[in-house]
Amino acid sequence: MLDTTGPADVAGVRRLARDGLLAGSAAAARPRALARLRGGVYTVAWPLVFTRITKPLEHRRRHADCARGLAWLRPDCLDRFHDDVEAVVEHALRRATDPIENLEGWLATRLTPATVDAHRRRRGETGALQRPRLPAWLGQALGGDPWLCDLAVQLLVWVGVPATAGAELWPLDGWAARRAEVTGEPVAGRDTLEREVEQVLAAMRTRPAWHAEHVERPLGCKQAPVAPMPAELPALELVGAHELADARLAGLAEQALEAIEARLNRGEAPAEAVTAVVTTVFGEQSPANPASDDWLAAALADPERLDGIVATVLEILGR
Template sequence: MLDTIGPADVAGVRKLARDGLLAGSAAAARPRALARLRGGVYTVAWPLVFTRITKPLEHRRRHADCARGLEWLRPDCLDRFHDDVEAVVEHALRRATGPIENLEGWLATRLNPATVDAHRRRRGGIGALQRPRLPSWLADALGGDPWLCDLAVQILVWVGVPATAGAELWPLDGWAARRTEVTGEPVADRDALDREVEQVLAAMRTRPKWHAEHVERPLGHKQAPVAPMAAELPALELVGAHEIEDARLADLAEQALQAIEVRLNRDEAPAAAVTTVVGMLFGELAAGSAARDDWLAAALADPARLEAIVATVMTILGR
């Protein structure tokens, strides 16, 4: 769409907006003219959507790569971006009924209501709860456990999201990070997390009709998971072992920062939070290496080195 829209189309959209005729023109336009109107609004809207919605969201999700620009967005993040821009375009072509001198300024005030409304309508169309909240009966069934209750809401949100989790039904990796945020504990192994998901689903199934309508039905609208490669095929390693190790360490560092931040938010002393989390997360990694284990133990036991580690962590967290 953007490749076929030129400055004249954008200028035409701006003039219609200034004259208070944008929505009326869109309603009366033939398909070809409507497509050009949509393209003009799209050209104006997409930088606003990326800057004010997509980029902050990707930072909150800790997708530093996605926050760099459109060309860096992962497939599911790119789909979400396009959905948001389309929502803003549709909103503008329906609601721009009065004179608008500053189209960007007006669109900026409509970003949130336009995208939230479109998101809820998409969810409602497949049976998912438009505003996923935890029913009191489900909270009771889960014993009021903070993490299980949060996981229940994550499940209700996920079933209404069009994206898939690759070859899996549930996005366990993302929920593992979320578990760390909620509990302040290191990421649980996948088997333990899978058992917790089943525990929540079992509680949901105590209301069969509710479960069928708000969990099974929207899940049925997702694309089938991608079939995994045959197990006997040899793995193709595109990077060296040291790069794999670096990636693993970076992932552990991200988990550690999340867990430390949760503990700090609970008013735990910085040194205690850092010592506990680093010892638990990186101690497991060091278990296979006596030299690394000795280094970690020595670093945490040395007041000066621990102080430097704590200062670095607090700087990264902006505290």
């Protein structure tokens, strides 16, 4: 749509908006004319959506690459951006019934209600709770445990998200960082997260109808991941091993920053927080982390090098 819409379409949309005829024209338009109206509104709306919704969100998620521009958005982030723009376009074509002199200014005031309503509507269509909250009965079934209750809400949010966690059902890596933030404990292993997710699901299954409607049904609406290649065929490597290692380290860095920030928020000294988290997250040698434990221990034991690491972390966190 961004490539096929011309200046005349945008000018036509602005003229209709000034005359208070945009919504009425969209309602009466034939398919081809409606497509031109949609394209014109899309062209006006997408920079606003990226600047005011997408970019701040990607900064909060620490996706510095995605925040640079459309060309750098990751696939799932790009899908979310397009969903938000489409929501704003639909909102404008239904609600722009009064004369609007400044179309950008009017759209800017409608970004939040348009995108929130669309998000809730998409969730509701799949059976996912539109505003996920912890039911009292579920909190009681989980014994009021703060982390398990928080995990239950995260699970209810996740089932309504169209994306998948790669080839896995649950985004365990992200929840591991969340667990460290809530509990104050080191980042847990996948086995621990898997047991806790199953514990929450078992509590949810005590109400079979509720579980079927709000967990199983929305899960079934997720797009299935691509099946892996047969084991007997060699894997097709689309990127080099160093790129895979860089991606893995970037993911670990995001988890580490979240855990460090949680410790700082509890009043822990920066050097202690950084040392504890970095040792836990990066201390184990692996293909994605070829540096040895001895190198890391030496870096953290050197006051000057540790001060540099702490200063860098605090700068990234904006502290």
